[in-house]
Amino acid sequence: MKPPFIRLVLILAIASIASTTALAQNAATTDSRIVQSRDRAVIDAGLDERLARDWGLKAEEFARYRQLMQGPLGVYSPNLDPLTALGIEAPTDEERRRYAELQVQAEARRVEKTLAYQRAYDAAWKRLHPALQPVLLTDAGSSLSTPGAPGRLAVFVKDDCPACEHRVRQLQSAGTAFDLYMVGSRQDDARIRRWANKAGIDPAKVRARTITLNHDAGRWLSIGMQGELPVAVREVNGQWQRQ
Numbered sequence: 503m504k505p506p507f508i509r510l511v512l513i514l515a516i517a518s519i520a521s522t523t524a525l526a527q528n529a530a531t532t533d534s535r536i537v538q539s540r541d542r543a544v545i546d547a548g549l550d551e552r553l554a555r556d557w558g559l560k561a562e563e564f565a566r567y568r569q570l571m572q573g574p575l576g577v578y579s580p581n582l583d584p585l586t587a588l589g590i591e592a593p594t595d596e597e598r599r600r601y602a603e604l605q606v607q608a609e610a611r612r613v614e615k616t617l618a619y620q621r622a623y624d625a626a627w628k629r630l631h632p633a634l635q636p637v638l639l640t641d642a643g644s645s646l647s648t649p650g651a652p653g654r655l656a657v658f659v660k661d662d663c664p665a666c667e668h669r670v671r672q673l674q675s676a677g678t679a680f681d682l683y684m685v686g687s688r689q690d691d692a693r694i695r696r697w698a699n700k701a702g703i704d705p706a707k708v709r710a711r712t713i714t715l716n717h718d719a720g721r722w723l724s725i726g727m728q729g730e731l732p733v734a735v736r737e738v739n740g741q742w743q744r745q
Contacts, residue, residue, distance in 0.1 A: 557584045558604045579723040581688050586720040616691065655680035655745060657734045658722050661693065666732040667701040673734070674703060674713065685718040685731060 554564035567584040570576065570591055582590075585608060589601035657673065657680050659666035673680055682703075684694050694715050698708070707713045725742045727733055734745040 553584075557608065559584060559588075563588060575723075579720060581686055582720050582723070583689075590720065590724065612689075653736065655734055655736050656683060656721075656742075657681070657732060658683050658685055658718065658727075659697070659732045660685045661687075661697060663731060665730075669732040669734070670701045670703065674707070679712045680734070681714045681716060683716045683718045683721055685722050687717045689717050689719070 550564050550568070551561055554561050557564070559567075564584060567587050570587050571580070571582070575582065575587060575591065579587075583605075585601050585605040589598055589605065592598035592601060655673070655678060657670065659670065659682060661684070670682065682698075684697060687693050694717070698715055703713055703715070708715060722733075725735065727735065727742065727744070735742045736745050737743075
């Protein structure tokens, strides 16, 4: 049996080794986390720079967009694109005009691509389902800066909303012309087509533009209405009124 003094020395030595090992492991873990955080920051910065270029924005403008979407604007309208968000919150008329022009240019490019795909889609539909009539997505939303033309009814709806479908069926049955805007569509044309089919919208009325199908793209927020969807509004003397 080792003397008490030797046992104490061994215990202290073992404790020191264990402590050193734990500190080394903690340091390694901390270093690894720092490296991972740095790598993630570099990746995020690179992604933001690319996204900023895609929208025709500077890096600091896209950073401001990120900041805006963390506040009330992002809560009320979580799917706003950068140009709409920055335009709504622009501090000066000059900046607001710039974002509006950038958005018009972006929308023009999108519409051109959409029309090209629409033609391909129509051709494929005729080949695969010649006896069925598709619902066509119009480009009314791209040519309107505010909901609807003067005097036309604008109807705001959302997905998974039986009341929205019921309201649209009522309007269509009454022969009402209206512009439909889907809130939260995420610029997904296929989502609007599916919703229109489900709601029983007549494709002939869409082609004749009696009814138009549009992405909301922030319009619901821009007119300042509140409440649950569906909501139908009409412009009267420059003011939007519920119908």
